[in-house]
Amino acid sequence: MTGVxxxxxxxxxxxxxxxxxxRPKRCEPxxxxxxxxxxxxxxxxxxxxxxTGAIRHSFGKWAPGLTIEWVLDPLSATLACCxxxxxxxxxxxxxxxxxxxxxxxxxxxxxAALFLLGGLLGMLLTGxxxxxxxxxxxxxxxxxxxxxxxxxxxxxxxLRYLLLGTxxxxxxxxxxxxxxxxxxxxxxxxxxxxxxxxxxSPAVMAAxxxxxxxxxxxxxxxxxxxxxxxxxxxxPSASSALLASVMMNVQIYALFRILFWVFGPIAVKHQIPAxxxxxxxxxxxxxxxxxxxxxxxDSKRLFAYSSIAQLGxxxxxxGIGNRWAVMGTLLCVLNHALMKGCLFLxxxxxxxxRQPRSVLEWDxxxxxxxxxVAAMTAAALSLIGIPPFxxxxxxxxxxxxxxxxxESLPALLVLASTLLTAGYFFRIAQVVFFSKANDVVALRPExxxxxxxxxPLGVLVAGSVLLGVYGMPLAEKVLAPLLEETL
Amino acid sequence: MTVPSIPYWFYLSMLLPGLIVMMFGRSLLKKLVGLCLVxxxxxxxxxxxxPFSIIFILTVAxxxxxxxxxxxxxxxxxxxxxxxxDEDKILELMQ
Numbered sequence: 001m002t003g004v005x006x007x008x009x010x011x012x013x014x015x016x017x018x019x020x021x022x023r024p025k026r027c028e029p030x031x032x033x034x035x036x037x038x039x040x041x042x043x044x045x046x047x048x049x050x051x052t053g054a055i056r057h058s059f060g061k062w063a064p065g066l067t068i069e070w071v072l073d074p075l076s077a078t079l080a081c082c083x084x085x086x087x088x089x090x091x092x093x094x095x096x097x098x099x100x101x102x103x104x105x106x107x108x109x110x111x112a113a114l115f116l117l118g119g120l121l122g123m124l125l126t127g128x129x130x131x132x133x134x135x136x137x138x139x140x141x142x143x144x145x146x147x148x149x150x151x152x153x154x155x156x157x158x159l160r161y162l163l164l165g166t167x168x169x170x171x172x173x174x175x176x177x178x179x180x181x182x183x184x185x186x187x188x189x190x191x192x193x194x195x196x197x198x199x200x201s202p203a204v205m206a207a208x209x210x211x212x213x214x215x216x217x218x219x220x221x222x223x224x225x226x227x228x229x230x231x232x233x234x235x236p237s238a239s240s241a242l243l244a245s246v247m248m249n250v251q252i253y254a255l256f257r258i259l260f261w262v263f264g265p266i267a268v269k270h271q272i273p274a275x276x277x278x279x280x281x282x283x284x285x286x287x288x289x290x291x292x293x294x295x296x297x298d299s300k301r302l303f304a305y306s307s308i309a310q311l312g313x314x315x316x317x318x319g320i321g322n323r324w325a326v327m328g329t330l331l332c333v334l335n336h337a338l339m340k341g342c343l344f345l346x347x348x349x350x351x352x353x354r355q356p357r358s359v360l361e362w363d364x365x366x367x368x369x370x371x372x373v374a375a376m377t378a379a380a381l382s383l384i385g386i387p388p389f390x391x392x393x394x395x396x397x398x399x400x401x402x403x404x405x406x407e408s409l410p411a412l413l414v415l416a417s418t419l420l421t422a423g424y425f426f427r428i429a430q431v432v433f434f435s436k437a438n439d440v441v442a443l444r445p446e447x448x449x450x451x452x453x454x455x456p457l458g459v460l461v462a463g464s465v466l467l468g469v470y471g472m473p474l475a476e477k478v479l480a481p482l483l484e485e486t487l
Numbered sequence: 488m489t490v491p492s493i494p495y496w497f498y499l500s501m502l503l504p505g506l507i508v509m510m511f512g513r514s515l516l517k518k519l520v521g522l523c524l525v526x527x528x529x530x531x532x533x534x535x536x537x538p539f540s541i542i543f544i545l546t547v548a549x550x551x552x553x554x555x556x557x558x559x560x561x562x563x564x565x566x567x568x569x570x571x572x573d574e575d576k577i578l579e580l581m582q
Binding site for chain 1: 498499502506509515518519522525526528529532533536539543546547550553554557558560561562564565568569577581
């Protein structure tokens with residue numbers, strides 16, 4: 001079933017590319033079908049794991065230490081389910097945007113999105129550092145193509161993304177090469193066992209440094225964020241939603257696995273200053289991302305900078321490194337996936353309804369697109385960290401982790417992140433809810449929003465509310481036992 | 488295993504020219520050449536560190552080729568849109 005789970009998106013992508021010339025209308029159902037198969041397989045695997053415990057498969061008849069291993073535990077299987085669901089919602093929700101923004105290129109969009117899904121599922125499930133590089137690159141190449149499909153400045157933004165993303169990948173590759181040279185294996189668990197004796201060696205230190213910088217580049221943490229704002233702002237709305245909600249969060253999970261499973265919590269906390277570096281990167285990203293978001297008027301750029309700040313918060317949680325903070329990070333990642341998807345898809349709906357992109361011209365939005373405004377408001381409240389949304393529980397756990405770990409500055413930063421997020425979203429709220437409507441600037445669309453547009457936004461908001469309500473039981477009963485072995 | 492004798496600094500120093508070209512080159516084409524140098528440093532490490540399986544080396548090479556293909560597709564679109572690959576001129580045109 002693991003093979004079906006990872007292979008179905010790739011087979012779907014190849015099928016889409018094969019039929020796009022003579023049956024372009026079939027591309028969409030094929031893409032939906034591939035994601036559905038992937039979702040069904042991940043749900044089945046999750047069900048099995050919950051009864052039997054983690055599953056490990058090996059394949060490849062290479063020398064010991066080089067055999068590729070799949071590791072399915074409840075956490076990776078849950079995340080695999082989540083990203084398949086997100087992909088399905090985004091495919092459904094973004095259909096009108098895809099048609100309007102991409103036209104004939106939509107089959108390429110579906111193929112690239114399926115390659116992205118396959119790459120991300122592979123990253124989640126592999127227990128091998130080199131296989132993770134391969135899947136990361138498949139996902140990254142699909143990401144560059146998804147951005148490059150847009151009009152106007154999109155190709156140059158995609159090229160910049162490619163340049164920095166590939167440097168990140170090369171650093172990661174060199175890092176795992178150094179680790180292999182020291183330990184003689186690429187299996188994550190095995191590297192973890194063998195690296196303990198080689199922790200002080202310059203090669204292992206350099207490897208960790210390169211992996212950390214490489215993944216931070218791919219995550220867009222400040223000051224390595226140069227590509228992110230343009231890529232998210234100029235990509236088609238559906239692509240921005242995919243990248244912001246699905247791709248970035250899997251990168252955080254990859255960072256978590258490498259730091260805590262490969263190097264181990266003791267090594268990264270006490271022997272190598274990896275978590276301290278991550279805390280600093282996270283803290284700077286929260287402040288810089290939020291300040292830059294405060295200065296934006298273009299809605300998609302604002303959401304992009306907000307992503308830098310939110311990913312910074314997730315990195316801060318990992319950097320604090322205790323059980324509560326890491327649980328908060330995982331909840332933060334899930335909440336960010338739901339809410340950033342909601343915000344970028346809302347931006348897509350507004351573009352489709354010929355509403356302005358500048359937030360300063362959103363004074364009529366509450367009348368022309370009330371349901372979209374409601375969904376965006378809920379997403380903003382969740383990202384700020386207001387109950388009953390998931391953001392509240394996520395920030396609460398990161399704050400608790402900082403307090404219990406005796407780290408006062410990170411605790412203050414979590415509070416500051418709440419205020420800063422409220423600050424840049426309040427700027428929008430001020431225009432949308434408290435300004436007098438200006439008939440000259442805004443254009444009234446002819447039709448009201450359709451339920452097909454609104455329903456998936458509602459599903460994403462409901463997901464965040466569920467995360468808010470059931471976040472604590474999820475953290476204490478599911479995440480805590482899983483992390484107990486690791487942390 | 489020849490691993491302990493690998494001069495790690497050699498591979499790191501190979502990254503530098505590529506990174507410098509990427510940072511200071513004004514032409515997007517030059518930046519891509521710099522990127523190829525960075526990728527080559529990683530590939531060379533995998534070739535010279537002997538215990539690496541040929542499968543890995545080939546996979547790294549194929550990944551590099553795929554990246555080059557996607558980057559040349561994007562480069563062509565940028566060139567078609569702005570009629571230049573000079574970054575300063577592109578930024579001017581964007582303004």
